[in-house]
Structure formats: structure tokens, C-alpha cells
Amino acid sequence: MKISFVIPFHNENKNCLPMIERVVSYGKKEKLNFEVIPVDDRSTDGTGEILKKTVKKYKNVHPVYRKSDKVEKGNTMGKSLIAGTKAAKGEIIIWTMGDRSDDVETYGKMIKKIQKGYDIVFGSRYMPGGSRGNLDLLKAFLSSWGTRLAGLLFAVPVHDITNAFRAFKKEVFDVIGLESVGFSISPEFAIKAQLSGFRLGEVPTIYTNRVEGVSSFKIYKMTKSYLFLYMKLFYDFRLRPQFSRVSKGAGSKS
Ligand SMILES: Nc1nc2c(ncn2[C@@H]2O[C@H](COP(=O)(O)OP(=O)(O)OP(=O)(O)O)[C@@H](O)[C@H]2O)c(=O)[nH]1
Ligand SMILES: [Mg+2]
Secondary structure (H helix, E strand, C coil), rough: EEEEEEECCCCCCCCHHHHHHHHHHHHCCCCCCCEEEEEEEECCCCCHHHHHHHHHCEEEEEEEEECCCCCCCCCHHHHHHHHHHHHHHCCCEEEECCCCCCCCHHHHHHHHHHHHCCEEEEEEEEEEEEEEECCCHHHHHHHHHHHHHHHHCCCCCCCCCCCCCCCEEHHHHHHHHHCCCCCCCHHHHHHHHHHHCCEEEEECCCCCCCCEEEEEEHHHHHHHHHHHHHHHHHHHHHHCCCHHCCEEEECCCC
């Protein structure tokens, strides 16, 4: 079983090398068959150059330098995760944020849960044993309510779908077809996986706010994109029953 760690980076020159080294040393410590796929798109702080150096140091680090032929405004973390996952060779994919806010020690629990038959396993800050750490209250309130709303509208059975930190079988990604450009890829993936009948699970994780670098997170933009996503999915999958199942083989757009 091969595992692909996909990590999005945007202007993370202080975080990218220590983050990759954290994942590589975890993989070596656990004797995993793994690769690391950092995805850099349009960083202007030298993150791309640092990634080029890591390739010389680690043979199983395969960066994706995402370029776009058309001008892209705003956040493209979603497109980056899609591009990285498409390039991945592993049967199991693990998305981790590049700012060292996710706890890599959670990987073991996620992998075990996938091996027990779950299709997608979320790192959860809001389930028993999990912690939002020093995540600010407003963000915690919005993210936990984002998940509860998905529970009400789409019967999503887990506690934290707004954090992109998760493990899943590559086939889930290949089947459901993700379309989000930015941060709303996190709830989109969870809701579509649930609507497609995949088995969703979760493990507790401890979140730590970023120490280095600048956040790409914009509360107003994020809330708007989430509400638009929920309305679209509710219309497509609840109000138009002929769409009640995500069409198999749609494939994701990067
Ligand atoms: N490739 C790529 N990565 C991105 C983009 N926007 C954010 N990221 C990365 O995605 C991860 C999460 O973004 P953050 O800016 O940390 O967002 P956040 O965690 O909600 O906000 P913080 O509280 O600042 O940590 C980080 O590793 C970013 O570098 C983007 O447009 N492209
Ligand atoms: Mg962050």
C-alpha cells in the first residue's frame, strides 16, 4: 500500500522545508511506502525555489508547480489539492496543510481507520479527544457550524469537514469529481462523498495556529463560498432527485 501526502503551499517560505521534513521523518519512522507531493502555485516568496532544493535532498518528494493559463484571482487551494491528488501514485491520499498547523502524529490513526474499511477519514478538532488548540473563536464557531449545517442538510455523520486535513482512498476522489477552486473544497469533498454512499469516518486531532507566514484565509469570502456551495449542492442533490447520486466517473477539474 502506497501513501501520497499532498500538501498545498502558497507563500510558505518559512514553513515548507520544515513541513516536508516533518512528513518525511514520520514516513521513515513508520516505515511507510510513501511519496510527498507539495503543490506550489504562484508563490512569490521563494517557496518554489525551496521546493526545487528538497527534490535533490529527498527522492520521494515530487513537487507540482501549478501554473494556470488564465489569470486567477483569489485563493486556489482547491485547484492545488486537485492537481496534487491527480499527480499522486498512492492508493491512499492524505491532505495536510503546509503551515504546520496539522498534527502529523494523527496519520497513523487515519491510516488504520482506512484499513478498517472507511473510504475517507477526517482529522477532527471537534470530536471527543480532538482540540481546536489556539484556533480563534470566530473561526472555530464558523467552522463547527459549517459542519453542523452539512449534517442537517446532507446527513454528513462527522464533526469537522471544514479542515482540509484528511485521508482517503484515491478511488473516492476519482469517482466524485471535485470542482471547488478555493477553501470550499473541504466541505464539497465531504458532502459529495456522503451523497455517493462512501463510508465517512473521523479521528481526533489537535490543531495549532500557524506561527510563521501569512494567512490566505478571508472569513467573509470563505463564508460566502461555503453558503453558495451548500445552496448549489442542496439544489442539485435534494431538490432535483434525478441528481440524488453523484454521477460516477465525473472526475475532478483542476
Ligand atoms: N497551492 C496553494 N496553496 C494555498 C493557497 N492558499 C492557501 N494555501 C495553502 O493552504 C494551506 C491553508 O491555508 P491557510 O492560509 O493556512 O488557511 P487557514 O489555515 O484557514 O488560515 P490560518 O489561520 O492562517 O492558518 C496553507 O498551507 C497555505 O499555504 C493557494 O491559493 N494555493
Ligand atoms: Mg493554516
